[in-house]
Amino acid sequence: MSNPSPDERELAHEQAYVDTVYERLEESTKVARSLVAEGMARGHIGHEGGLVERDAMVYQASRRLSALHAAHDGLVFGRLDLDGGEARYIGRIGVRDADREIILVDWRAPAASVFYQATAQDPAGVVRRRVLRCRGDRVIGIEDELLDADAAPDDMVVIGEGALLASLSRARDSSMHSVVATIQKEQDEAIRAPSRGAVIIGGGPGTGKTVVALHRAAYLLYTDRRRFESGGVLVVGPSGVFMNYIERVLPSLGETSVVLRSIGEVVDGIRATEHASPEAAALLGASQMATALARIAKAPQPGSPQRLDLFYRDDRLVLEASDLARIRKRVLSNGLPNTTLSSAREELVKALWDKVTGDRALDRGEEAFGDHLDGDEAFEDFVESWWPELDPVDVWRTVPSRLGEVASDLFTSFEQQVLRREWADEPTIEDIPLIDELRHLLGEAPVRTEDDWASPKQLMSFEQREREDRIQATGSIDDEGFAHVLVDEAQDLSPMQWRMLGRRGRTASWTIVGDEAQSSWPVPAESAAARDEALGTLAVHRFRLSTNYRNSAEIYEFAAQVARHAIAHPDLADAVRRTGLDPRHEVVAPDELLDRAVAETTAMLGQVDGTVAVVAPSGRLDRLRAVMPQDERLRVLDPLDTKGLEFDGVVLVDADGVVTEAAAGWRTLYVVLTRATQRLVTVGTSRTWLDRVAE
């Protein structure tokens, strides 16, 4: 057998170390498994204490098991050779040997920070930084960086051409991956920023804002698990497609306790996946909508009785509309509609009593009068229809018909018309904040009693119980706060959406990532002001990411020209990778558009190994979907649904349509163009947008 090369020797050496770590992981897994089994057995002891103990034990051990399981692939990814001769291995989670000595340092631990911070200019004691590329538990490649050549021993081997560039060239699949092995210095600083206050991370497309934010969530959980796990971490992104795209990153870092929600499903119990039309969305999200809803919540509901007319003894007692309005105002000055039924009742009784003049009634007194009304059918019917329990969704349905009455100073008659015309039967993504606002304006109606839950709970499986607890919590608007709220694509949030998130983060720390040039909200400055209001007086720490790791330089240079049309001073990034492939723009006759789009897509699927997206204005999607090839690597998407995603190839159909579809058209176009990692082709029937870009 020939002698192994230095590279092979290094690989074999690293494999031996990695094997030792996996053996320990296997040991820990066995221990956790036997704890689950033991915990389950305790459930058979039969007394209540046994059950509680079992639950706690099974819970802890199950959590540990899932973390161990999730961290399995690529568990060990880094090694530092320090100038004192120490070799320190870095991994997705920390692992100790049988003597409790650390054999793998968790990437979030202080001892690992130098892995991300050290540079050739400032090696911070690191001689060589090594990234191990693994498939499952096999080491398949090594990428080294020599940071301090002077301190390197003569026999130190240095392999590879840079871990980052190697990882950037890989084909994209349908999920985002953790970048834990190649986090860059400026990214690391944002990830490890203080856990209090608000961290705002800006930067152009592809600079790693999403990936940094997710690693930050994992970092926060690691540094203050008690606070963030018990208080909860909420991660909000733009769409369901996006949430599916990012959902594997945190589990692969050993974290399974984060709540991921798209902006349409932030409110417990309601879920929206469709957008309102851009025209309606701009009005639904505007801050004056909050004022309109506040007025609607206080006003009598449509069909509410205008007059109360009762007989008692010798009197006819009448409360006119003006009396009723006065009572309503007084009651609502001390509470919300759903929490003030009893005081509304009391005020009615009082007002009616004031109208009593007959001696027989006066002799019996006010208390007897109250008792009489208690069982009086006419009075009870009146109270029920005058002060009904209000469901926020039902009230939301009444909004368009009431705007003229309560909001003529807030929305022009044209705007009211748009809202009436476009009001959906079922809530759209943009309606959810309105329903949430109404929940808070109307107050929480009394919910089911504790008894409904008490008895079967202890016998439930852990998962079942956790689920039930969540459902129960959804009934309450008081406990929907989180300890940390992380908002991705924050530039898109409307003022109403910020109010909705603000309510979930009243006592939270925040991580907010976004890029104004990609905003689909018509007035980005308005969205930023609403964000500042949600953050209140929290200290804000700002970070900017400067390197675009997604797009080839050729694609990004073209997209940057579009960004300059989109906003005055776009935050442009530096793209690091050249492919030699310029974006291509095809202009064809209208009757050739579909055929050409199919031909370009088919060609693109042959040219790239990973995913391809066909993007077109929403009105064109049905026809495109009908003619596109069936391929699991291909997605056909609306421009807004591409937010945050990336594909190896993008075919954009009808860019002019994207530009004219909404007020934020140029910014949306910039989003679409910056989704492609390798190849970009546009197919359209006019060159209007291209001429504008060239100006």
Ligand SMILES: Nc1ncnc2c1ncn2[C@@H]1O[C@H](COP(=O)(O)OP(=O)(O)OP(=O)(O)O)[C@@H](O)[C@H]1O
């Ligand atoms: N340090 C890194 N190492 C390897 N890949 C990275 C690194 N940072 C970012 N990337 C990759 O770059 C791509 C873009 O990252 P990400 O989606 O987080 O960017 P973004 O700033 O959120 O983009 P956008 O604003 O367009 O949504 C992803 O594939 C991500 O994995």
